[in-house]
Amino acid sequence: xxxxxxxxxxxxxxxxxxxxxxxxxxxxxxxxxxxxxxxxxxxxxxxxxxxxxxxxxxxxxxxxxxxxxxxxxxxxxxxxxxxxxxxxxxxxxxxxxxxx
Amino acid sequence: xxxxxxxxxxxxxxxxxxxxxxxxxxxxxxxxxxxxxxxxxxxxxxxxxxxxxxxxxxxxxxxxxxxxxxxxxxxxxxxxxxxxxxx
Amino acid sequence: xxxxxxxxxxxxxxxxxxxxxxxxxxxxxxxxxxxxxxxxxxxxxxxxxxxxxxxxxxxxxxxxxxxxxxxxxxxxxxxxxxxxxxxxxxxxxxxxxxxxxxxxxxxxxxxxxxxxxxxxxxxxxxxxxxxxxxxxxxxxxxxxxxxxxxxxxxxxxxxxxxxxxxxxxxxxxxxxxxxxxxxxxxxxxxxxxxxxxxxxxxxxxxxxxxxxxxxxxxxxxxxxxxxxxxxxxxxxxxxxxxxxxxxxxxxxxxxxxxxxxxxxxxxxxxxxxxxxxxxxxxxxxxxxxxxxxxxxxxxxxxxxxxxxxxxxxxxxxxxxxxxxxxxxxxxxxxxxxxxxxxxxxxx
Amino acid sequence: xxxxxxxxxxxxxxxxxxxxxxxxxxxxxxxxxxxxxxxxxxxxxxxxxxxxxxxxxxxxxxxxxxxxxxxxxxxxxxxxxxxxxxxxxxxxxxxxxxxxxxxxxxxxxx
Numbered sequence: 001x002x003x004x005x006x007x008x009x010x011x012x013x014x015x016x017x018x019x020x021x022x023x024x025x026x027x028x029x030x031x032x033x034x035x036x037x038x039x040x041x042x043x044x045x046x047x048x049x050x051x052x053x054x055x056x057x058x059x060x061x062x063x064x065x066x067x068x069x070x071x072x073x074x075x076x077x078x079x080x081x082x083x084x085x086x087x088x089x090x091x092x093x094x095x096x097x098x099x100x
Numbered sequence: 101x102x103x104x105x106x107x108x109x110x111x112x113x114x115x116x117x118x119x120x121x122x123x124x125x126x127x128x129x130x131x132x133x134x135x136x137x138x139x140x141x142x143x144x145x146x147x148x149x150x151x152x153x154x155x156x157x158x159x160x161x162x163x164x165x166x167x168x169x170x171x172x173x174x175x176x177x178x179x180x181x182x183x184x185x186x187x
Numbered sequence: 188x189x190x191x192x193x194x195x196x197x198x199x200x201x202x203x204x205x206x207x208x209x210x211x212x213x214x215x216x217x218x219x220x221x222x223x224x225x226x227x228x229x230x231x232x233x234x235x236x237x238x239x240x241x242x243x244x245x246x247x248x249x250x251x252x253x254x255x256x257x258x259x260x261x262x263x264x265x266x267x268x269x270x271x272x273x274x275x276x277x278x279x280x281x282x283x284x285x286x287x288x289x290x291x292x293x294x295x296x297x298x299x300x301x302x303x304x305x306x307x308x309x310x311x312x313x314x315x316x317x318x319x320x321x322x323x324x325x326x327x328x329x330x331x332x333x334x335x336x337x338x339x340x341x342x343x344x345x346x347x348x349x350x351x352x353x354x355x356x357x358x359x360x361x362x363x364x365x366x367x368x369x370x371x372x373x374x375x376x377x378x379x380x381x382x383x384x385x386x387x388x389x390x391x392x393x394x395x396x397x398x399x400x401x402x403x404x405x406x407x408x409x410x411x412x413x414x415x416x417x418x419x420x421x422x423x424x425x426x427x428x429x430x431x432x433x434x435x436x437x438x439x440x441x442x443x444x445x446x447x448x449x450x451x452x453x454x455x456x457x458x459x460x461x462x463x464x465x466x467x468x469x470x471x472x473x474x475x476x477x478x479x480x481x482x483x484x485x486x487x488x489x490x491x492x493x494x495x496x497x498x499x500x501x502x503x504x505x506x507x508x509x510x511x512x513x514x515x516x517x518x519x520x521x522x523x524x525x526x527x528x529x530x531x532x533x534x
Numbered sequence: 535x536x537x538x539x540x541x542x543x544x545x546x547x548x549x550x551x552x553x554x555x556x557x558x559x560x561x562x563x564x565x566x567x568x569x570x571x572x573x574x575x576x577x578x579x580x581x582x583x584x585x586x587x588x589x590x591x592x593x594x595x596x597x598x599x600x601x602x603x604x605x606x607x608x609x610x611x612x613x614x615x616x617x618x619x620x621x622x623x624x625x626x627x628x629x630x631x632x633x634x635x636x637x638x639x640x641x642x643x644x
Contacts, residue, residue, distance in 0.1 A: 009104060019111075019112055022115075022138060023116070032128060039137060047141055070163055073164070077167065077171030078171070084175060094128065114198065120225065123222055124218070129221075139225050140251070158415055159235060162235065162243050165247045169253075169428050172431065196537045207548050219564060239584070241597055242577075242581060245605070261563065264619050307553060308550075329594065332594050348594050360605060363609060418601075500609070504608075505612070508616070
């Protein structure tokens with residue numbers, strides 16, 4: 001049990017840097033498409049690690065199920081909305097950034 | 101031990117607030133919208149961490165609602181603000 | 188550990204006014220709306236910190252989701268009405284730099300500015316002072332509510348207050364919602380222009396996955412409301428989000444909902460609530476005094492009806508006008524945009 | 535206690551900012567945003583008042599009132615937004631004031 005708890009803690013601590021790097025990417029990347037890329041990393045992997053860590057520490061099965069449901073929802077919602085935003089940006093003829 | 105959860109939540113909150121800068125100076129409207137999207141995801145993570153740290157199951161429901169509605173604003177943006185006109 | 192949470196509180200409490208200030212000071216209306224959405228999310232976290240999970244749920248559904256969508260589509264509508272107006276407004280300074288030489292530009296009079304700021308500060312100081320003077324802020328009604336919980340029929344204190352102890356508040360609030368919907372319907376009609384667009388595959392899948400889940404979560408929230416955070420408002424708001432998503436995606440089912448059914452769904456909550464209230468009087472009690480031990484059942488009944496009505500009303504408010512023209516009424520077993528969804532998803 | 539005081543100040547500041555924006559901004563949409571900010575400030579102060587000193591006994595009545603308030607404020611916001619759209623349709627502008635003549639300039643803070 002202590003092992004699972006420790007493993008969960010490690011997973012949570014692994015997840016935080018993804019969120020932070022998502023923010024940094026959002027701030028530093030040059031154009032909308034690259035920023036989308038950074039954002040989805042935070043969504044998928046960061047939240048995934050946090051959910052995994054919390055699920056490893058959960059005592060009941062329904063908590064695990066709810067955590068996974070939340071993660072799946074965020075995955076679906078963020079990927080779909082990022083797709084829509086990217087498509088709208090392409091339709092607006094926003095040029096992807098290229099190395100100058 | 102449970103202090104770690106709060107610490108992680110605090111880190112996420114600070115990260116989110118840093119992301120606000122992108123809303124303030126995003127060159128295009130979509131950039132601002134992306135920051136709001138990140139806000140939603142981080143909010144979910146913060147709520148989950150707090151629900152563990154404070155031992156409060158209700159927060160998971162709130163996180164669920166956050167996750168459900170996170171996409172709504174972005175979809176409204178992509179379809180209404182930026183979509184529809186040219187096709 | 189408490190230190191960390193204290194720091195969390197400090198950051199949150201400082202971020203709220205800062206965000207509000209940036210929101211009103213930003214030169215771009217769109218940015219202001221996005222900041223407002225973020226403010227809603229932060230407010231929700233604040234409610235969590237202030238031990239108000241019910242309010243946090245409502246804010247998460249309404250403040251962060253619905254209001255944002257409302258403002259975004261209103262902005263879109265304004266923009267479509269006059270493209271130049273918004274440019275003139277939001278980027279006014281930059282444009283005027285070109286048209287007007289800088290020495291001719293006149294800022295707001297500094298005297299007026301200082302005076303208004305001074306008055307504002309005085310007003311707020313007075314407000315804060317009177318807040319400190321308010322008596323009875325310490326004890327509150329908490330013990331009174333806790334003492335009566337046995338008779339309320341539910342376990343959640345907030346639900347007990349909302350639907351039993353102060354039921355007339357909620358009844359009147361349903362009337363306000365209904366009036367708002369009536370007002371919007373009497374003002375405008377929904378445009379026909381956007382109809383005919385077919386949602387793309389990704390959007391269709393998103394709707395197909397999210398909308399049924401939203402309905403399930405709405406039902407869950409109404410059900411769980413009797414024992415902990417949740418209830419008719421939160422469930423209704425999530426239901427409304429499902430309706431808004433359907434309206435956004437322009438799913439055909441939304442257009443095919445018969446107008447009569449929509450009207451009934453709007454009226455359902457307030458009507459049943461009112462009838463129940465009056466029926467309680469008939470049984471010898473006061474208005475909204477549920478008879479005997481059945482309070483829990485009555486509350487669940489009213490809550491389900493009001494949740495449907497709140498969902499339909501908020502979605503109708505989002506649509507922003509009367510439904511276009513009465514199309515050929517097909518009698519389905521739908522109850523409105525909220526629950527017409529399962530079909531729309533699978534169709 | 536200290537934290538609650540901090541949140542009260544935050545609510546007061548939100549109210550003040552909203553009031554200022556309600557009076558000074560020229561675009562009607564921004565006025566609606568400002569009014570929403572004001573209501574958020576009021577809700578915050580009410581919830582802080584409900585917290586009490588010890589965290590055990592929480593007053594649920596302000597919670598219920600704030601819940602009602604949130605729903606009412608979203609419905610009034612919706613009506614106001616429709617009205618703004620109508621104002622713009624009929625008068626072709628949603629600003630209360632803007633520069634009157636090209637040469638003179640005027641207030642530009644929106």
